[in-house]
Amino acid sequence: MTIHIRRLDSSSTDFHAQLSAVLAFEASADEAIERAVATILADVKARGDAAVLECTQRFDRLDVAGAASVAGLEIPQAELQAALDGLAPERRAALQTAAGRVRAYHLRQKQEIGSDGFSYTEPDGTVLGQKVTPLDRVGIYVPGGKAAYPSSVLMNAIPAKVAGVQEVIMVVPTPDGVKNPLVLAAAAIAGVDRVFTIGGAQAVAALAFGTATIPPVDKIVGPGNAYVAAAKRRVFGTVGIDMIAGPSEILIICDGSTDPDWIAMDLFSQAEHDELAQSILLCPDAAYIAQVEASINKLIDAMPRQDVIRTSLTQRGALVKVRDMEQACEIANLIAAEHLEISTENPQQWAAKVRHAGAMFLGRFSSESLGDYCAGPNHVLPTSRTARFSSPLGVYDFQKRSSLIQVSEAGAQTLGRVAAELAYGEGLQAHARSAEYRLQPGLK
Known part of the structure; x- marks a missing residue:
């Protein structure tokens, strides 16, 4: 059966209207999904592990009866390594080559974007600069079920590790208990610290709010279905997210x-x-x-x-x-x-x-x-x-920047008068007086 793909010509008088029609895409919010996600997030926030276990049993059909916490759904490092060791030689070599190239690129990126921060000293001795620090803990969501995306593990976990993130926690749904060995092997190669077999909005909630078993993260990255996207959108502000793709x-x-x-x-x-x-x-x-x-x-x-x-x-x-x-x-x-x-x-x-x-x-x-x-x-x-x-995911997404301001006594005399004048103009007298306290007698 012939594919009738649209043909456009830029010389047509209505070309831009036709192109706009082709590009038009609006991810309309499904009210049923939004309601379900809101309920799941609130439940996990309130009941923690118990809610995560119930959702996992319901949506992924995992037998979690009798489990006291999500700890039983954590995959040990030995199992990740076993998955790597069990790959066919050519598949393992391909995964390791890809990981090596991704790591090398992001190491170079870290070097080129000035991840060590900077500082400079003004003539009066005032020091200004910026300190760059990695996030403490990051969660990465990896799709499971019919889909298997080891490349997603590499692309999300490796730049986080290169950035210096102390702990990377991965969540991946395993419907009916089926684990994809290539995904687990990728986690081993990428240096993922902990892996939990949970998914959906409940996994996003656990990462955002924390439970007795899963510690809260600072940022959640990685693709997912409509429920995952809706959950990421709702927890933004409590944690950072990469994007809604x-x-x-x-x-x-x-x-x-x-x-x-x-x-x-x-x-x-x-x-x-x-x-x-x-x-x-x-x-x-x-x-x-x-x-x-x-x-x-x-x-x-x-x-x-x-x-x-x-x-x-x-x-x-x-x-x-x-x-x-x-x-x-x-x-x-x-x-x-x-x-x-x-x-x-x-x-x-x-x-x-x-x-x-x-x-x-x-x-x-x-x-x-x-x-x-x-x-x-x-x-x-x-x-x-x-x-x-916006930009591709990179080392910079797993770092934050703090401004450094060390004003010298001489600098305070100049900057204090400027700040006080502007503060009075804004009607913020305490701001002005705070700056004026540092002025030497005779300059106030």
Whole structure:
């Protein structure tokens, strides 16, 4: 069955309206989900382990009868190591290579972003600066059930450890008690400190509020279903969160000289995530766009997840004819995609014109899938146009910054008068007097 993917032309008078319709996505809050999540959060906050155990038995069908606490759902480090040791050699090598590359990238990131802080001394002896410290404890949510995402373990846990987080607690649902050995092996490689087989809103609540068994964390990161997303949104403020992610996206800028089968498969790589994922191609060559469309229909029947891909491409995909590569970059900035492939000659030339993208994949051999698993940069990226103002998950997400202010006696004479004047202007007399107390007689 032919896939009828939307075709747009930037020369059309209503092009921007058509593009806006393609991009439109609003994660409408499901009232039933919101009510259920609110109830679960309140229950875990009030009853702790008992509520977590009941939810785990109810939703994941785990036999927790007679368990006094969530401690029985913790996976010991020896089991994580056994999972790693039990992997086929080639699978273990791939996981270790990916982890090594992710760790190396984030170590370099830590070095380059100035994680040691800074300070400088002014002529009057006043010292100003910034101290950078890691978060004490972080929780990472890893999807379970039918899905198994060892790459998510690496991308969330490794930068936290590189940042210096003292304790990383992982939660992963294991419906019917089925544990994925690759996920456990990834936890061992990433240095996760504790792993609990719980999931859903109850896991988010346990991490946010703490229970008798699970200590409260400072930040929760990692993807999850609608219940997890709603729970993260509600606990924000009690703890930090990484982001509320939308469906996955890929935008490809191509000059028409890449093998069309490659581009078709790259579009598939995001479309297979789920029916709401988005795959868009921008190209100035109409004949090439037709070749890509032919490749899509040639290759689709061999895809195990073809039904998901078909729905995604039909409902949210687009093949866009643009005036030229310059305009392609302008449209890319408007879309601000999660993943941007620039499949062209001299891709750096066009990358220089792009301001908004979660991650850029430059050149014909830089498939987005490499970034998902093993290139090194983080695959947790801003979606739904939030790349206009946010960044990939990184070492900086697991650190906080404190300002350092050490005012000298001489500095207090100058700054005190400035502060007092502004404080009087705001009607805050105590502020003004506090500054004036430090002034030497005759300067008040």
